[in-house]
Amino acid sequence: MSDTALYFLSRGETDAKGSTTDTKVDTAELPHETVDYASSDEYCLTTTRFFLVFIAFSVSFSLIALDQTILSTALATVASDFSAVSDITWIASAYFLPQAGLMLFFGRLLSISRPKAIFVVSILLFEAGSLICAVSPSADVLIFGRAFAGVGAAGLWICIMSVFARVSTLKQRPLLLGAMGAIYAVCTVAGPIIGGALTDKATWRWCFWINLPCGGVAVVLVLLFLPNLPPAERGTSMREQWKRLDYIGAILSIAFVTTLLIPLQWGGNVKPWNDPAVIALLVVSVILIAIFAAWEYRQGSQAILPLSMVVSRNMPGACIEGFLLNLCFVIANYYLPLFYQVKGQSPTHSGIDILPFMLSGVIASFVCGGLVAATGHVWPSLFGPTLLGSVAGGLLFTVSSTTSTATLIGYQILLGVGLGCAIQNTTVVAQAQYAASPHLVSQATSLVTFMQLLGSSLSLAISSAIFSGRLTAKLNAISPPLPQAVKDAVRESVSSVFTLPDTLRLPVMGAYVAAVDGVFLIIVGGAACASLTALLLISRSKVTVGLALSA
Incomplete structure (x- = not known):
């Protein structure tokens, strides 16, 4: 048995004579068993x-x-x-x-x-x-x-x-x-x-x-x-x-992660969600994930x-x-x-x-x-x-x-x-x-x-x-309506809230907190x-x- 081995022991099964015996369980699953970790001292450090x-x-x-x-x-x-x-x-x-x-x-x-x-x-x-x-x-x-x-x-x-x-x-x-x-x-x-x-x-x-x-x-x-x-x-x-x-799996992994994360960072910030570049990258990421899964299945133990x-x-x-x-x-x-x-x-x-x-x-x-x-x-x-x-x-x-x-x-x-x-x-x-x-x-x-x-x-x-x-x-719901320049400034930086007059600052702060x-x-x-x-x-x-x- 390996020097570093994990044994999954059941709570015990009673045989025909009434004695209890331990049974080893497949290491792939751990549903309700006791896990006994056996470790040798080969690599233990002082x-x-x-x-x-x-x-x-x-x-x-x-x-x-x-x-x-x-x-x-x-x-x-x-x-x-x-x-x-x-x-x-x-x-x-x-x-x-x-x-x-x-x-x-x-x-x-x-x-x-x-x-x-x-x-x-x-x-x-x-x-x-x-x-x-x-x-x-x-x-x-x-x-x-x-x-x-x-x-x-x-x-x-x-x-x-x-x-x-x-x-x-x-x-x-x-x-x-x-x-x-x-x-x-x-x-x-x-x-x-x-x-x-x-x-x-x-x-x-x-x-x-x-x-x-x-x-x-x-x-x-x-x-x-x-x-x-x-x-x-x-x-x-x-x-x-x-x-x-x-190596191909590694390249596919980098590719699908990149094409997934970049549009998610762009969407609603750098570009609108309906921007063609955002949509295209998300579609490509889904395709690459499917290709990655198929390739990993083919690779078996080397994946x-x-x-x-x-x-x-x-x-x-x-x-x-x-x-x-x-x-x-x-x-x-x-x-x-x-x-x-x-x-x-x-x-x-x-x-x-x-x-x-x-x-x-x-x-x-x-x-x-x-x-x-x-x-x-x-x-x-x-x-x-x-x-x-x-x-x-x-x-x-x-x-x-x-x-x-x-x-x-x-x-x-x-x-x-x-x-x-x-x-x-x-x-x-x-x-x-x-x-x-x-x-x-x-x-x-x-x-x-x-x-x-x-x-x-x-x-x-x-x-x-x-x-x-x-x-x-929330900003659009403020009455009377805020000037568009104020809305843009507030969305750009929270510090701009404190440059507003008192009559505007409190409702804008409320909108920010609600967001x-x-x-x-x-x-x-x-x-x-x-x-x-x-x-x-x-x-x-x-x-x-x-x-x-x-x-």
């Missing part, structure tokens, strides 16, 4: 080495998360420096597109390669992209650098999660993934604050310069203290496996997305819940600060105002990770807290410009706890299901992460369309659906640590 590797991974993961949001408060300055207002969307999305498009490919690559080598190459790509951004003389070069860094970020993300599965037991993993979830939450919220401060006090280029020394520290720690783990999939030469890599994962009981549930939770998280992370800005706070201060949401999510992530590790039950953290998140979204829908600070803090805490408890445990489910097949762990992890990134990317496309529509409707409130309804539905999706998962299974068993 406490000191594990701590140093964890520091390296934490630093790397922080850089990935920071780069997702650090430019959000600096984009106006960047666009002004390069006279490239029309390129703002590309500057923001260039980092996400290769991440989502290459996530599945890196998952497959990690199953046939040494993780240490993939980590080093990925962080060097990320650092090279950061350097290109820092010295970029034009918007085009900046966009290229962001895309280059996004390739490295995809490899780093999957590598970190997959290595944790190799050097830790299943009991330790909820704590580790909870820590990564906490780091992600902190950094995505802190990104705009740090980016704004660097832009105000120095230059936006420091948003990228800071990556270089931090990434250098991570590389050194990994080279010194991470074991050179062998590929999870063995049996044929590495050269042969590299020849058989699903970057084995279709057996798609039809298994647990993976669809983990993927859909991961998608929905990240969609809710990004919407809250974006529109809670906007709500505070409508009330008159600066962009930097509005980031501070959502600290209750961030801190409660961080604490909940750690606490739930500890509870899963202590009790072995992961399903409750994926079902109950998400219902709480749905309730919190409903409460946020009721807020107004006069809602007290204490009430807003309470609602934020409820939402942070609801999302924080569950958001990383979808990865635990994926890694638990395939722990008996180590060569599939990285691909299972990449599939869940891909869906999480897709949820993050689609969240703003969906929410901005709803926000823009509601804001326009933001409408977006919170997405969280109500998304979190509720995430809770229902948990019913597809491991319902009453228990994850426990056992001794390594031999065949």
Whole structure:
């Protein structure tokens, strides 16, 4: 039996003599069985080495998360420096597109390669992209650098999660993934604050310069203290496996992600939804998804997305819940600060105002990770807290410009706890299901992460369309009618609200708050659906640590 094996034991069956015997269950399904994770010490690290590797991974993961949001408060300055207002969307999305498009490919690559080598190459790509951004003389070069860094970020993300599965037991993993979830939450919220401060006090280029020394520290720690783990999939030469890599699948993945996300970002913002370019790209994306699915079916075990994962009981549930939770998280992370800005706070201060949401999510992530590790039950953290998140979204829908600070803090805490408890445990489910097949762990992890990134990317496309529509409707409903110039200015920037005379400012503020409130309804539905999706998962299974068993 493999050194790293997951046994699914039934509660016991009584034979003809009345004795109870344990029965092994197919590893593809985990409906109601006890999950016993057996891990050898072959790749376990000493406490000191594990701590140093964890520091390296934490630093790397922080850089990935920071780069997702650090430019959000600096984009106006960047666009002004390069006279490239029309390129703002590309500057923001260039980092996400290769991440989502290459996530599945890196998952497959990690199953046939040494993780240490993939980590080093990925962080060097990320650092090279950061350097290109820092010295970029034009918007085009900046966009290229962001895309280059996004390739490295995809490899780093999957590598970190997959290595944790190799050097830790299943009991330790909820704590580790909870820590990564906490780091992600902190950094995505802190990104705009740090980016704004660097832009105000120095230059936006420091948003990228800071990556270089931090990434250098991570590389050194990994080279010194991470074991050179062998590929999870063995049996044929590495050269042969590299020849058989699903390169066409990777190209199709990048293509359908790009043609899907770009029109969703354009629609209702850069271009109207009925624009021919938006419609054409959406149609092309559907065609490419169909071609991708057919190709992956043909590739079989060599596919970057084995279709057996798609039809298994647990993976669809983990993927859909991961998608929905990240969609809710990004919407809250974006529109809670906007709500505070409508009330008159600066962009930097509005980031501070959502600290209750961030801190409660961080604490909940750690606490739930500890509870899963202590009790072995992961399903409750994926079902109950998400219902709480749905309730919190409903409460946020009721807020107004006069809602007290204490009430807003309470609602934020409820939402942070609801999302924080569950958001990383979808990865635990994926890694638990395939722990008996180590060569599939990285691909299972990449599939869940891909869906999480897709949820993050689609969240703003969906929410901005709803926000823009509601804001326009509310502004049009104000009596007496507002001048068109005022409507255009208000839709362009929330700061223009405070340049209006008192007779106009209050109704316009009310329209803005009502538009933001409408977006919170997405969280109500998304979190509720995430809770229902948990019913597809491991319902009453228990994850426990056992001794390594031999065949």
